[in-house]
Amino acid sequence: MSLTQLAQKIISEQFDSIEYGVDATCGNGFDTLFLAGLCSEGGMIFSFDIQEEALDKAEKLLADNNITQSVMLVNSGHENMERLIKPKVDVVMFNLGFLPGSSSKICTKPDTTLRALNSASKTVREGGMITVLCYPGTDEGRIETEEVKGWIAGLDNNAFNVSEHLSEKPNDTTPVLHVLRKM
Numbered sequence: 001m002s003l004t005q006l007a008q009k010i011i012s013e014q015f016d017s018i019e020y021g022v023d024a025t026c027g028n029g030f031d032t033l034f035l036a037g038l039c040s041e042g043g044m045i046f047s048f049d050i051q052e053e054a055l056d057k058a059e060k061l062l063a064d065n066n067i068t069q070s071v072m073l074v075n076s077g078h079e080n081m082e083r084l085i086k087p088k089v090d091v092v093m094f095n096l097g098f099l100p101g102s103s104s105k106i107c108t109k110p111d112t113t114l115r116a117l118n119s120a121s122k123t124v125r126e127g128g129m130i131t132v133l134c135y136p137g138t139d140e141g142r143i144e145t146e147e148v149k150g151w152i153a154g155l156d157n158n159a160f161n162v163s164e165h166l167s168e169k170p171n172d173t174t175p176v177l178h179v180l181r182k183m
Contacts, residue, residue, distance in 0.1 A: 014181075033062060046089075082120075160180045
């Protein structure tokens with residue numbers, strides 16, 4: 001099982017349905033589609049990406065799966081979620097790095113990711129969850145992964161329960177999944 005699948009499994013085990021969710025890194029739209037599948041009637045999934053190409057791919061994926069409502073594709077950086085989303089959300093998913101099949105030069109950056117994590121920590125409701133999938137396989141990814149780990153280490157232990165998940169054969173370049181449950 002990939003760490004992406006594990007993140008989805010963990011969310012599915014905690015929530016039968018969600019009212020509001022955020023895909024903080026839309027990419028190809030797979031997490032957006034997953035969250036839309038959990039979305040209750042009248043709820044909304046907000047999916048952020050700075051690349052029109054990513055939002056177009058997600059829009060096609062959603063249409064191909066007959067999801068025409070309950071998703072708002074947002075052409076903005078994930079660091080803006082707190083400003084753009086008013087209700088408290090059940091889940092925020094981060095899948096850091098770059099858009100698969102696209103230029104790796106356009107990728108998440110530690111400074112905006114940390115601002116987005118701060119935003120997510122305020123936007124997620126008590127009992128909600130944040131998942132963060134990091135990829136330390138490149139220099140930029142390694143730096144971002146270390147910054148995320150440092151941010152998580154600074155969280156109030158009474159506010160979040162944190163777990164870390166590694167692939168079956170971990171090394172310095174394998175992805176890492178962080179799951180933060182807000183208490």
